[in-house]
Amino acid sequence: RKEVEQDPGPFNVPEGATVAFNCTYSNSASQSFFWYRQDCRKEPKLLMSVYSSGNEDGRFTAQLNRASQYISLLIRDSKLSDSATYLCVVWRAGNMLTFGGGTRLMVKP
């Protein structure tokens, strides 16, 4: 079983739609949680950190459920420019980031 699991998608949605991605992690020692965005043939870029209380950054909302070891990302009012692969990433002491396989999003006009 992979340490960080995501539905690979692709999620094909129209512009303006709301889309949600889920992620589960298996290591209960994980301490920090992130969503990264990766465009084709580019390096991953940090989208947002994820906190237990839930956090929002514009159209993006992230949630963490430590008891269920579950992380989510909600994107409202999807834009064409949101098309990318979204990586769920967890960190634990020892400086290790572990990446999920990524969920591909395609927003269509």
Added chain:
Amino acid sequence: GAVVSQHPSWVICKSGTSVKIECRSLDFQATTMFWYRQFPKQSLMLMATSNEGSKATYEQGVEKDKFLINHASLTLSTLTVTSAHPEDSSFYICSASRAGSLGDTQYFGPGTRLTVL
């Protein structure tokens, strides 16, 4: 701040040659740098963790004699793929965490695309 560069951005080489990739933190000191590999349609896989002035720690299944890592300064780590073969063709990405930080924030370089013929 927190810019990480990689050089070269892409390289094509013949089978059996060695390729060196540089990773630099441009505006901060990085005690720890990380090397990842990403095959097409797969996620990033950590290859090794590199600490300045000490030997790198390799992940299981990564051959340390094939992937030589040197982290001689607080701003530079190098990865040398020795005797590269076509199966080593991949996207190699480095990241760096700031000296004194918790380490959960890593700044990624733009990656190096290696193609071995």
